[in-house]
Amino acid sequence: MRRSASLSGPALMIGAVLLALLFTTGILLIAGAPPLEAYRQVVLGSLGSTKKITDVLVAWVPLLLATSGLMVTFAAGLWNIGIEGQITLGAIFATGMLRLTLDGGLPPGIAIGAAILAGILGGAVWALLAGLLKAYGGVNEIFGGLGLNFVAVALTVWLIFGPWGRPGVASMSGTEPFPDTFSLPALSGLRLSPWAVLLGVGGYLLVFLILQGTTFGLRLKAVGKNPRAAFLLGIPTVRYMLLAFVLCGGLGGAAGAVQVTAVYHRLIPSISSGYGYLGLMVAMLVNYQPLWMPLVAFFFAALNLGSIQLPIVLKLDSSLAGVLQGALVLFVLAVEGIRQRLRRPQAKAAE
C-alpha cells in the first residue's frame, strides 16, 4: 500500500505533466517546429509581463465561473455538455438587457448589474431546458445539451446578422460595440476588471460552500453517487437534478455576461470562447473536486492566451494549447487508471 500511496497526489500530477509535455513535443517535431521555442513563446505570451498576467486573468474569470457551475452538475452525476450553450445564452440575455437599458437611459451601473442578472437567467433557462429534456423526455443530457449548443450558436449568428445587426455592415465581427461606460470598469491601462474578478471568485466560493458545507450539497452528492438510493431515502431526485442544472446554467450564464460586459463589449458569434468545453476538461483534471480548480483553470487560461503567439511568431496553429490540455487530462486519467490497477491486487491481499 505504501508504494501506491507515494504515487498519488502531486507526484502523479508531475508525472502526467511530463508525459503530456513529451507527447506535445512529439507533435511539434512532427509539425517540423522547434519545440523549445514554441514553449518559450507560450510562456512569454501568458506570463511574460504584468499586463500579460492580467490578460490571463481576463480569460480566467469566465472559465472559473463555468467550471464552478460544472462542479455542481458533476456532483449530481450529470455531464452538462450544454454548458457552452448556457454561456452563449447568458451572453445573449446580457446583450439584450444592455440594449434595453441603453435605450431606456438608465445609469450604467444599474444597467450592467441588470445585464449580469439577465445573463444568469439566460444560462439558467437554457440549462433547465436540458434538464427537462432529460427528466421528462428521456434525452440524455449529453445529446440534449449538444443540440441546444448548436441552437444557441445559430441564435447568436441570427441575432448578429438580423435584428441586432450593425446598420449596413452586419458581419461576423459582431454587434455594434457598447459605449465604454456600459462595461465593467477595468483597471487603468489594462483589460482586467476587478469587478469581474470579484464575480468569478464569488461564484467559485458560492459553489465551494454549497458543495462542502450545506445539506443541499450533501444530498446533491448522494443523488450523483446513487440516485436510486437517494430517492429511496426521500430525496426528490428529479428536483435536485433540475436544481443542479439551473445552478450550473446560472454560473455559465454569468460567464457569458462577463464575456459581453468585461471582455468583448458586444455579442460575437463565438462568444463562449469554448470555455464550457475547457471547463469540462479542468473539472476532469481536478477529479471533480473544487479545491485545486482555480489554479488549474488559471493554467489552462494561460495556455490559451500564450498559444495566440504561435501563429504570429512561428506560423503554427494556436490549437497547440488544446493538444497540450487534452494530453494532460488523458495522461492524468491514464496514470490514475494504472495506479488503481496496481493497487487492486494488494487491496485484495489485505482482505
Added chain:
Amino acid sequence: MSYDMVLIGLAGVLAAAAPIVFATLGETLTERSGVINLSVNGTILLSAMASFGVAVVTGSLLLGFLTGMLVGAGVALVVAGFSISLKQSQVAVGFVLTLMCRDLAYFLGNPFIGLSGPRLPALAVPLLKDIPVLGPLFFRQDLLTYLSFVLILGAWAWIFRTRPGLSLISVGERPAAAYVRGLQVNRMRYLYTIVGGALVGLAGPAFSLSVKAGWKGTISGLDGYGWIALAITIFGGWNPIRAAFGAYLFVFLQWLGLVLQPNLPGVPSQVLQVAPFPLMILALSLVNIGNTEWVERTLAGLPDEVRRSIGRVLRSLRASPPASLGTPFESE
C-alpha cells in the same frame, strides 16, 4: 423545381450521407458490444485531415482512405484501453479525445489548408445506371456511396443473422452470461471498438476526399457531424438499417433547408442550417419517451382503447440501449 432536379438532389443526399452512415454504423457496432466511443467528432476531423494530407503527398486515394481508417482505429484503441483495461470513465476519455483530436487536426493540418487534392470520381454502374429513377438515384454514385449501401445491409446481417453477431449482442446485453458461456467479453469489446473506430475513421476521408473535398482548417465545415452521428446511433436504436434511415433523414432535412431557402425569405439561412439539430433532439425524445416513468403513469390513467393505440406507437418508436452500455466488465 423540375423532376430531374429533385432526382439529382436526392441522389446527392444519398452521397452526402455516406460519411454519416459510416460513422453511425461504426458507433452502432461499438455500442452493441457495450462500449461508448464518444470521440467520434474529433476522430472524423483528424482522419479527414490525415487522409487528405496523405492523399495530397502520395497522390494515392487508396492510401488516403487507409490512413483515415487507421486513425479511427487508433483513437478507438485508446478509448478501449482506457475504458476496458484501465477502467476509466468512457464518457470522460471519449470527450477528451474528441476535443484533442480536433485540435490535433487543426494543428497538424495547418500546412494542407487550401491545397487541391485528389477526389474520388463518380463511377456509374453499366446497365443499372439506365434504369429509370433507380439508375440516377443509386447507380451513378462513387465507390464510397456504393460501399455505404453494402455496409448498411452487411452490418445488419452481421448483427442479426450470424452467430458472431449473436455473440456481439449477448456481450452487450449480458456480459456476465456471455462470459460464462465462454466468450472473451473484453477481447470482443476491444475488437468491436477498434473495428467500429475504423469505420468512424472512414467517415473522415469520405468527407475530405469526396463529399466535402479538401481541407480548410477550422472552416472545413466538418465540426459537428460526429455528434450528429452519435445522436443518430441512439435514434437508430442500435439497428444499422434504422440508423441509416436516420442518417438519410438528417441529410435530407439539411438539403430541404437549402432548397427551401429562396422560397422563405423571412427565415434567415442560419436558422434553416441548424433546424435539423433541434429536430434531432425531438426525434431522440420520441425514441426515449416511452421509457420514461411519467409517460407510463399518464398512460395508465387513460381509457384502455386510447392507451393501447398510443402504447403501440410509442413501442414502435422506442429503442433501448444494450443493457451493459457504458459499464465495465470484470471477469471475477
